[in-house]
Amino acid sequence: MSLNETISDQQLLLIEQIMQVKTGKDLHQFKRPFLNRRINARMKAVGVRDGSEYAKLLESNSTEPSALFKSFSINVTEFYRDSFVWECISSKIIPQILKNTGTRSMQVWSAGCASGEEPYSIAILLKEIIGTKNLKFNIIATDISADAINRAKQGQYLSQSLKNLSPNVITKYFTPINNNTYQISESIKQLVTFQQGDIISSPVEHVNLITCRNVLIYYDKPAQELVFKKFHKTLNDDGYLVIGQDETMLGVGTAKSFSCILPRERIYSKLVSGENTIA
Numbered sequence: 001m002s003l004n005e006t007i008s009d010q011q012l013l014l015i016e017q018i019m020q021v022k023t024g025k026d027l028h029q030f031k032r033p034f035l036n037r038r039i040n041a042r043m044k045a046v047g048v049r050d051g052s053e054y055a056k057l058l059e060s061n062s063t064e065p066s067a068l069f070k071s072f073s074i075n076v077t078e079f080y081r082d083s084f085v086w087e088c089i090s091s092k093i094i095p096q097i098l099k100n101t102g103t104r105s106m107q108v109w110s111a112g113c114a115s116g117e118e119p120y121s122i123a124i125l126l127k128e129i130i131g132t133k134n135l136k137f138n139i140i141a142t143d144i145s146a147d148a149i150n151r152a153k154q155g156q157y158l159s160q161s162l163k164n165l166s167p168n169v170i171t172k173y174f175t176p177i178n179n180n181t182y183q184i185s186e187s188i189k190q191l192v193t194f195q196q197g198d199i200i201s202s203p204v205e206h207v208n209l210i211t212c213r214n215v216l217i218y219y220d221k222p223a224q225e226l227v228f229k230k231f232h233k234t235l236n237d238d239g240y241l242v243i244g245q246d247e248t249m250l251g252v253g254t255a256k257s258f259s260c261i262l263p264r265e266r267i268y269s270k271l272v273s274g275e276n277t278i279a
Ligand SMILES: C[S@@+](CC[C@H](N)C(=O)[O-])C[C@H]1O[C@@H](n2cnc3c(N)ncnc32)[C@H](O)[C@@H]1O
Pocket: 072, 073, 074, 075, 076, 077, 078, 081, 111, 112, 113, 114, 115, 118, 142, 143, 144, 145, 148, 197, 198, 199, 200, 212, 213, 214, 215, 244
C-alpha cells in the first residue's frame, strides 16, 4: 500500500471541520507544512492511504481526533537549551529586572514548558544566582499538553537532557534513580507551579519575564500575533520576552510594541508608550 502524502486544500478543509466539531480545536492557526507533516505521520501510523480516507477515519473513530491533536504537541526540550541564551538571561536580564523593579520579588512565565526542563532551568538559575539574597520568586509554567505537564510534575529526566548542566549542579539538585535517569529535587520542584492550558487562555498576569521558546514556530502569523498581544498584556511595563532561536517577530504587527534588545538571543523588552505600541 503506498501513501499519497499530498493533502489537497479540500481534504484539509474537511479535516479541519471535523476536528473543530470533534475536539473544538482550530487547526487554521498552524502552518500548512507542519499540518501536512503531522497528518501524514498519523496516516502512516493508522495505515490509511490518502487525505480523504483519513478524514473518514477522523469522522468515524472516537480516539483518532485526539490522537491527531496530541501529535501537534512537539515536546522536544532539554535543560538550558541554547545555553548562551541562559547565560545572557542570568548575567544581563535578571540583574536588570531586579534593578528596574527595585523590589525583591520576581514573576516568571514559561509558556509552552513541555516536560519542565525550561522552568526548572529558570528555578535552578534563580536559586543559584539570587537564592541566597532573600529574593522571592514565582515561576508559572504552562503547556497545552496534559501528558507533558504530568511529566513535568513528576520531574524525572534522562541524563541526555541534563547534558548542559555542570556535575556540581546535578549533584546539588538531582538524585539518580538508575544509570540513566535522575529525579529533580523537591527544593526546585516547589518553586514551579504547573498548569495545563493554551497560552491564549492562561490566566497569568503581572510577570517580569516570559520565556516562550520553540512554541510559535509551528503557528502562522495571525496566531503568533494573538500570542504576542497576550504577552504584551501579561508583562509588567519593564518586562522581557525570550523566544526561540528559530523564531522571529518579523511580519507580525505586534513587533512594534517590543524592542529587540538582544537579537542573537531573541530577547525583547516591552514598549509601553508612544506611537510604536499597541493601542
Ligand atoms: C518544542 S516544545 C518547547 C519546550 C521549551 N519551551 C523549549 O524551548 O525547550 C513546544 C511545547 O509547546 C507546547 N505548545 C504548543 N502550542 C501551545 C499552546 N498554544 N499553548 C501552550 N503550549 C503550547 C507544546 O505542547 C510543547 O510542549
